[in-house]
Amino acid sequence: xxxxxxxxxxxxxxxxxxxxxxxxxxxxxxxxxxxxxxxxxxxxxxxxxxxxxxxxxxxxxxxxxxxxxxxxxxxxxxxxxxxxxxxxxxxxxxxxxxxxxxxxxxxxxxxxxxxxxxxxxxxxxxxxxxxxxxxxxxxxxxxxxxxxxxxxxxxxxxxxxxxxxxxxxxxxxxxxxxxxxxxxxxxxxxxxxxxxxxxxxxxxxxxxxxxxxxxxxxxxxxxxxxxxxxxxxxxxxxxxxxxxxxxxxxxxxxxxxxxxxxxxxxxxxxxxxxxxxxxxxxxxxxxxxxxxxxxxxxxxxxxxxxxxxxxxxxxxxxxxxxxxxxxxxxxxxxxxxxxxxxxxxxxxxxxxxxxxxxxxxxxxxxxxxxxxxxxxxxxxxxxxxxxxxxxxxxxxxxxxxxxxxxxxxxxxxxxxxxxxxxxxxxxxxxxxxxxxxxxxxxxxxxxxxxxxxxxxxxxxxxxxxxxxxxxxxxxxxxxxxxxxxxxxxxxxxx
Numbered sequence: 001x002x003x004x005x006x007x008x009x010x011x012x013x014x015x016x017x018x019x020x021x022x023x024x025x026x027x028x029x030x031x032x033x034x035x036x037x038x039x040x041x042x043x044x045x046x047x048x049x050x051x052x053x054x055x056x057x058x059x060x061x062x063x064x065x066x067x068x069x070x071x072x073x074x075x076x077x078x079x080x081x082x083x084x085x086x087x088x089x090x091x092x093x094x095x096x097x098x099x100x101x102x103x104x105x106x107x108x109x110x111x112x113x114x115x116x117x118x119x120x121x122x123x124x125x126x127x128x129x130x131x132x133x134x135x136x137x138x139x140x141x142x143x144x145x146x147x148x149x150x151x152x153x154x155x156x157x158x159x160x161x162x163x164x165x166x167x168x169x170x171x172x173x174x175x176x177x178x179x180x181x182x183x184x185x186x187x188x189x190x191x192x193x194x195x196x197x198x199x200x201x202x203x204x205x206x207x208x209x210x211x212x213x214x215x216x217x218x219x220x221x222x223x224x225x226x227x228x229x230x231x232x233x234x235x236x237x238x239x240x241x242x243x244x245x246x247x248x249x250x251x252x253x254x255x256x257x258x259x260x261x262x263x264x265x266x267x268x269x270x271x272x273x274x275x276x277x278x279x280x281x282x283x284x285x286x287x288x289x290x291x292x293x294x295x296x297x298x299x300x301x302x303x304x305x306x307x308x309x310x311x312x313x314x315x316x317x318x319x320x321x322x323x324x325x326x327x328x329x330x331x332x333x334x335x336x337x338x339x340x341x342x343x344x345x346x347x348x349x350x351x352x353x354x355x356x357x358x359x360x361x362x363x364x365x366x367x368x369x370x371x372x373x374x375x376x377x378x379x380x381x382x383x384x385x386x387x388x389x390x391x392x393x394x395x396x397x398x399x400x401x402x403x404x405x406x407x408x409x410x411x412x413x414x415x416x417x418x419x420x421x422x423x424x425x426x427x428x429x430x431x432x433x434x435x436x437x438x439x440x441x442x443x444x445x446x447x448x449x450x451x452x453x454x455x456x457x458x459x460x461x462x463x464x465x466x467x468x469x470x471x472x473x474x475x476x477x478x479x480x481x482x483x484x485x486x487x488x489x490x491x492x493x494x
Contacts, residue, residue, distance in 0.1 A: 002126060002127040002128070002491050002492050002493040003122075003127060003128040003129075003130060003155065003157045003158075003491065004022075004127075004128075004129060004130065004157060004158055004159075004160060004487070004490055004491045005130035005131070005132060005151070005152045005157045005158070005159045005160070006018055006019050006022070006129070006130065006131050006132065006159075006160055006162060007132035007135070007136050007148055007149075007152075007159050007160070007161055007162070007189075008132060008134070008135060008161070008162045008163070008164075009135055009137070009161065009162065009163045009164070009170075009173035009174060009176075009177045010134065010135050010164070010173065011133075011134050011135070012164070013162050013163060013164035013195055013196075014162055014164060014195040014196060014223070015131050015132060015133075015162055016057040016060075016061070016131060017230070017474070018162060018193065018195065018223070018478065019035055019037075019061055019129050019130075019131045020035075020060055020061045020064045020230070020471070020474065021064070021474050021475055021477075021478035021479075022129045022478070022487075023035050023061050023062075023064040023065040023129050024064040024065070024471050024472070024474060024475040025475050025478065025479050025484065026065070026126075026127055026129070026493075027064065027065050027066045028475060031126040031127055031493060032124075032125050032126045032127075033065045033125060033126060033127045033128070033129060034062075034065060034067065034073065034121055034124070034125040034127075034128050034129070035058050035061030035062060035064075035065060035073050035128075035129050035130075035131065036058075036073055036074075036118065036121060036128050036129070036130045036131070037055065037057070037058055037073070037074050037130065037131040037132075037133070037147070038074075038075055038076060038114050038118075038130075038146055038147050038151045039075075039076040039077075039078065039133060039146060039147040040055035040057060040058065040074050040076070040077050040078070040133065041077075041078040041079075041080065041086070041133065042055045042056065042057065042077065042078075042079070043079055043080065043256070043257070043258035043259070043295050044056035044057075044231075044258065044259055044260065044261050045077060045079065045089075045258075045259065045389060046059045046069060046387060046434075047367050047368060047369050047387035047388065047389060047433075048068075048069055048070050048071055048092065048369070049068060049369055049410065049411050050070075050071075050092075050410065050411075051092075051367050051368055051369065051410045052070075052071035052091070052092020052093065052367065053071065053077060053089050053092050053093070053094075053367055053389060054069060054070075054071045054073060054074040054077060054089075054092060055074045055077050056231060056259075056261050057074075057131075058073040058074040058131075060230065060231055060467075061073070061129070061131075063467065063468075063471065064471050064474075064475075071091055071092030072091070072117055072120070072121065075090065075091055075110075075113065075114055075117050076088070076089070076090055076110060076114075076146075077089035078103070079258075079295060080295065081097065081256075081295055081296055081343070082296070084099055084100060085097055085098065085099050085100075086098065086100075086103065087295075088103060088106075090110070090113075091113075091117075092367075094365055104141070104144060107144040107145075107146050108144060110146060111146055111150075111154065114146060114151065114154065115154050115155065118154070118155045119155075126493060127491055127493050130151070130152070130155075130157055132147055132148040132151070132152075132159075133147045133148065134147075134148070135148070135177060136148035136149045136159075136161075136177065136181060136185065137176065137177045137180040137181065139180055149181070149182075149185045149188065152188055153184075153185075153188070157188075158188060158189075158190045158490050158491075158492075159188045159189045159190065160189070160190060160191050160192065160193060160220060160487070160490070161174065161177060161178075161189050161191075161192040161193070161217075162192070162193045162194075162195050163177075163192065163193070163194055163195065164195050164196050165194050165195065165196055165197050165204075166195075166196035166197075166198065166225055170194055171207055171210070171211045174192055174211055174215060175211060175214050175215055178215040178217070189217055190217065190490045191217055191218045191219065191220035191486065191487075191490065192211075192215075192217055192218075192219055192220065193219070193220050193221050193222070193223060193482065194208070194219065194221075194222045194223070195223045196223070196224075196225045197222050197223065197224050197225060198224070198225045201222060204222065208222075218486075220482055220483050220486055220487060221481045221482035221483055222481060223477070223478055223481040223482070224477065224481065226474075226477055228470045228473055228474055229264070229267040229268075229466060229467075229470050230467070230470050230471070230474065231261045231264050240273070240274060240275050240276060241275050241276060241277070241278075241282060242273075242275055243273045243275050243284065243286070244273050245270075245271050245272055245273040246271040246272075246450075246453065246455055247269070247271050247272040247273070247287050247288075247446060247449055247450065247453070247455075248273060248275070248284070248285070248286045248287050248288075249263075249266065249272060249273065249274050249275070249286060249287065249288045249289075249290060250275055250276075250277045250283065250284065250286035250288070250289050250290070251263055251274060251275070251276050251277065251289075251290045251291075251292055252276075252277055252289065252290070252291050252292065252304070252309065252313070252328070253276040253277060253278045254291070254292060254294050254300040254303065254304075254327075254328075255296075255299065255300055255303050256294045256295040256296040256297075256299060256300050257292050257293070257294060257300075258292070258293040258294055258295045258326075258327070259292065259293040259325075259326070259389070259433045260292060260293075261434075262292060262293065262325055262433050262434060262435070262436060263290070263292075263436065264463070265434075265436040265437045265442060265463040266436065266442070267466070268442075268460065268461045268462075268463050268466050269442070269446065269458070269460065269461075271450070271455065271458070272446065277289075277309075279307055279309065280307065280308050280309060280312055283309070283312055283316075286320075287320070287321075287449045287452075287453070288320070288321045288322075288323065288445070288449060289313060289316060289317075289320070289321070289322045289323070290322075290323045290324070290325065290328065291313070291322070291323070291324040291325070291327075291328030291329075291331055291332065292325050292326075292327070292328050293325050293326035293327045293328060293389075293433060294326070294327030294328070294331075295327075296343050296344070297327040297330050297331060297336060297343065297392075298336060298338060298343045298344045298346050298349055299343065299344060300327065300331070301331050301336070301349060301351060301352075302349075304331070310352060313352070314352060314353075314354065317354050317426060317427050319426075320426065321426050321427070321428075321445075321448075321449070322354065322426065322427045322428075323427075323428050323429065323430075323445070324355075324428070324429035324430075325429070325430060325431075325432075325433065325435070326388075326389070326390050326430075326431055326433060327390070328429065329355075329357075329394070329419070329420075329429030329430055329431060330351065330359040330390075330392050330394065330429075331351055331352055332351065332352050332354045332355045332357075332427060332429045333351045333352070333353070333354075333355050333356075333357035333358055333359055333394065333429075334350070334351055334353050334355075334356065334357065334358050335348060335349065335350055335351055335358045335359070336348070336349050336351050336358075336359045336360075336361070336392070337358070337359065337360040337361065338360075338361045339360065339361070340361065340362075340363055342361045342363070342391055343361065354422065354427045355400070355420045355421075355422060355427055355428075355429055356396065356397040356399070356400050356420070356422075357394050357395065357396045357397070357400065357420050357429070358394070358395050359392040359393065359394045359395075360392065360393055360395075361391045361392050361393075362391060362392070362393055363391075364391075365389070365390070365391055366388050366389070366390050366391070366431075367387075367388065367389055368387065368388045368409050368410050369385075369386075369387045369409070369410055369411065370385065370386060370387065370388060370406045370408065370409055370418075370432060371383065371384070371385045371406070371407065371408040372384055372385075372404045372405050372406035372407050372408070372418070373404065373405050373407070374403065374404060374438075374440050374441055374444060375401075375402060375403060375404060375405055376401075376403070376421075376444075377440060377444060382440045383438065383440060384404055384432070384435055384438040384440055384441050385434070385435075385437070385438055386432040386433050386434035386435045386437065386438070387432070387433050387434055388431045388432060388433065389433060390431055394420075394431070396420050400420045400421070400422075401420070401421050402417035402418060402419050402420065402421075403418065403419030403420065403421055403428055403430055404417065404418045404419050404430065404432065404435075405417055406418055418430055418431055418432060419431070419432070436463075437463045437464070439459075439460040439461065439462055439463070440460075442460040443458070443459060443460040446458070446460065
């Protein structure tokens with residue numbers, strides 16, 4: 001079977017985006033290609049059409065390959081809940097909550113499952129582009145590795161090693177990684193890529209020659225540093241804190257922020273800037289405040305209370321718009337109850353009281369893909385879409401208006417209502433992640449802000465169209481930068 005694994009000298013060297021690029025290149029060249037990452041650690045997740053959860057990085061890779069995202073592309077997803085514990089998602093469903101050591105002990109159990117998952121993929125695709133995690137030189141984890149060399153060995157995949165020159169020390173990181181590998185692992189590495197290069201290649205060339213002689217593997221290309229409107233993996237994201245456009249949207253940077261990809265669609269809007277606010281001093285004078293999703297809503301509410309951001313948001317909401325997404329929606333309500341101690345030992349906590357709703361955490365997690373309509377829209381094309389991932393069940397006061405009418409859940413017709421808005425129409429919340437991808441809702445939110453500032457109304461563009469154009473640009477950059485003939489030889493594609 002034709003396959004290749006992209007591993008890195010460290011986290012955030014660009015493995016995910018290079019896998020994305022290779023998926024796009026092979027798709028453009030007429031191959032049926034699939035991304036695969038056996039284990040991903042991320043608070044950015046997504047719900048598939050059949051109601052399963054997976055990491056967002058593999059979602060983008062699936063789009064690059066021209067595929068509908070499916071959980072088998074990311075069989076194990078780890079979602080940190082605290083510094084020492086995480087929720088384990090296996091084949092799209094919650095497996096349980098574990099400590100780091102407990103999960104380490106579980107890895108041998110998952111090994112046979114991963115091999116079976118991969119064998120099933122081999123029968124469906126021309127090629128599989130695999131992604132490692134962190135570094136294969138994490139020798140303390142080597143004996144039970146299921147995501148780097150352990151996974152490569154399990155399915156006999158060749159490896160390309162990626163180093164990030166932008167951080168400095170790329171030659172040392174490449175050489176050091178190879179030094180710590182076993183001899184059989186070194187033999188699996190067929191080449192290396194230098195990523196995020198800025199400058200003159202002629203100056204870099206002598207260093208490439210020297211490191212090739214030291215580690216005895218060839219350089220397969222140097223990829224330049226670039227900026228594209230494509231979502232980043234959790235560890236690679238730089239949270240912008242400056243407003244440089246007409247419309248200033250401030251997203252509260254919660255300690256346990258999740259699904260910050262919800263705001264990528266605003267990159268479509270030429271007059272909108274997104275910045276992340278961590279404290280009162282950086283709050284400024286935004287046109288809109290968004291409280292995002294959270295993997296630990298109660299702790300994040302307590303953080304807002306402790307730092308004074310809660311009072312600042314409540315004062316701001318008297319005259320300006322505030323939107324809560326998922327955990328942020330729960331935070332805007334009257335109370336949050338956690339009877340099973342799913343997040344903390346707090347059984348009940350008073351919330352902000354900006355929406356007349358109450359939330360109770362339940363053991364079963366809601367994971368749905370939805371389509372629906374924006375209720376308060378004069379537009380004919382008022383379709384919205386997105387997905388839900390949450391524990392809480394939120395009860396609205398009967399007098400509180402919903403925002404959306406959902407008419408399709410997990411690809412089946414079903415009616416329910418989502419969200420809440422205050423009487424003044426300035427505070428609203430929803431459980432729908434990705435709702436800003438819908439041009440209807442983005443336009444509904446932004447145009448009143450434009451009018452308030454004396455700007456003209458605008459029609460919001462399709463986010464998916466922008467993403468496709470950016471994926472094409474990514475493919476072009478990476479194709480020109482790499483020795484694709486040699487990479488095709490390594491993949492051994494027929």
